[in-house]
Amino acid sequence: MALRAALSLPSALSVHKEGKASVSFRESIHFVSTATAKDCRKRDLSVGTIRAQTATAAPSVDEATSQQKKTLRKGTVIVTGASSGLGLATAKALADTGEWHVIMACRNFLKAEKAAKSVGIVKENYTVMHLDLASLDSIRQFADTFRRSGRPLDVLVCNAAVYLPTAKAPTFTAEGFELSVGTNHLGHFLLARLLLDDLKQSDFRTKRLIIVGSITGNTNTLAGNVPPKANLGDLRGLSGGLNGVNSSPMIDGGEFDGAKAYKDSKVCNMLTMQEFHRRYHEETGITFASLYPGCIATTGLFREHIPLFRLLFPPFQKYITKGYVSEEEAGKRLAQVVSDPSLEKSGVYWSWNNNSSSFENQLSKEASDAEKARKLWEVSEKLVGLA
Numbered sequence: 001m002a003l004r005a006a007l008s009l010p011s012a013l014s015v016h017k018e019g020k021a022s023v024s025f026r027e028s029i030h031f032v033s034t035a036t037a038k039d040c041r042k043r044d045l046s047v048g049t050i051r052a053q054t055a056t057a058a059p060s061v062d063e064a065t066s067q068q069k070k071t072l073r074k075g076t077v078i079v080t081g082a083s084s085g086l087g088l089a090t091a092k093a094l095a096d097t098g099e100w101h102v103i104m105a106c107r108n109f110l111k112a113e114k115a116a117k118s119v120g121i122v123k124e125n126y127t128v129m130h131l132d133l134a135s136l137d138s139i140r141q142f143a144d145t146f147r148r149s150g151r152p153l154d155v156l157v158c159n160a161a162v163y164l165p166t167a168k169a170p171t172f173t174a175e176g177f178e179l180s181v182g183t184n185h186l187g188h189f190l191l192a193r194l195l196l197d198d199l200k201q202s203d204f205r206t207k208r209l210i211i212v213g214s215i216t217g218n219t220n221t222l223a224g225n226v227p228p229k230a231n232l233g234d235l236r237g238l239s240g241g242l243n244g245v246n247s248s249p250m251i252d253g254g255e256f257d258g259a260k261a262y263k264d265s266k267v268c269n270m271l272t273m274q275e276f277h278r279r280y281h282e283e284t285g286i287t288f289a290s291l292y293p294g295c296i297a298t299t300g301l302f303r304e305h306i307p308l309f310r311l312l313f314p315p316f317q318k319y320i321t322k323g324y325v326s327e328e329e330a331g332k333r334l335a336q337v338v339s340d341p342s343l344e345k346s347g348v349y350w351s352w353n354n355n356s357s358s359f360e361n362q363l364s365k366e367a368s369d370a371e372k373a374r375k376l377w378e379v380s381e382k383l384v385g386l387a
């Protein structure tokens, strides 16, 4: 039974159903303001040192200072859903370089703190900030809190996701959107739009916006062909508000199916990345990218499955499909997309071969449909209150 579930791959995934954050917004702000004040002072000090050095070098002091600042200061990267799995492994990989300060944007503040400690992320290399992507108010508050921290923003990683393949009926976000698409797509869409101006202003050596995709949304792959397949149709359910009352809870207007809702949300993630690229790359110099990190069979996405499934799924992925990657390896891959100069190209969906070398992968017909991406953008901005 469990093996059959494993064989049906993406539909066999599940996600835990934890409650929302247990720490209030005010507590989060307090934490952020104390942690960041110290870090900002440090940053000011190091910039001061640079000024002192370059002041003696005469004519182009400003130019030299800004060049040195670019290379010497730490980058700031926001990673959503950094309390477990891929997000946590990425936070760890980036923080360990000493080159990045990671903002762990998480719905469960205490869980994120414990997770950071458990993997040994050094205190001065991360800050936890509260973000619940299933609430548009929370997303707006997060953007405000981040700005008030005084940090620059260099990279935003939209990683968090929920996956509800066994749900019999839809559940909804605070604003009444079906939960998988509401969290994975609409929540990240609003967050990315709100923080775009901050990214534009970055003077770091690279500025990037990364939205994690998945093979399961790509019907040009074996995994993407396991039913139910992703299909956004003509977006009639999304246009109707995705609320299951006046409209279907599914983007294409069909019956609720939790596994399909997740795959649809991943198509939205990949279309959104490309639409950002078309609209903003040339004007801003921001790199927009997506990726499939590999099948990380041990993450929280599987935590509600029966123990036998959890036992068999990783070896099945390791030895039969050979698509398995450890959380650590997947974290290094996403960290590469954040920081590696060789992955600077914009508009790319990255994947890795068996030797762990990155390559530019092909998206399915639907996941690369420019007209659908434009329509998705326009409908989404109405739903999240941007138009």
Ligand SMILES: NC(=O)c1ccc[n+]([C@@H]2O[C@H](COP(=O)([O-])OP(=O)(O)OC[C@H]3O[C@@H](n4cnc5c(N)ncnc54)[C@H](OP(=O)(O)O)[C@@H]3O)[C@@H](O)[C@H]2O)c1
Pocket: 015, 018, 080, 081, 082, 083, 084, 085, 086, 087, 105, 106, 107, 108, 111, 131, 132, 133, 134, 135, 158, 159, 160, 161, 162, 183, 212, 213, 214, 215, 292, 293, 294, 295, 296, 297, 299, 300, 301
């Ligand atoms: N696992 C795979 O094989 C695989 C393959 C391809 C792509 N991916 C993608 O990788 C990404 C990470 O997934 P994962 O495998 O690492 O799963 P995971 O361990 O379950 O991580 C998901 C993260 O999202 C967070 N999250 C869920 N709902 C949220 C909300 N409303 N607001 C803020 N954060 C929320 C979770 O927070 P809590 O800790 O509070 O639950 C958790 O930190 C997803 O985008 C997924 O689609 C995974």
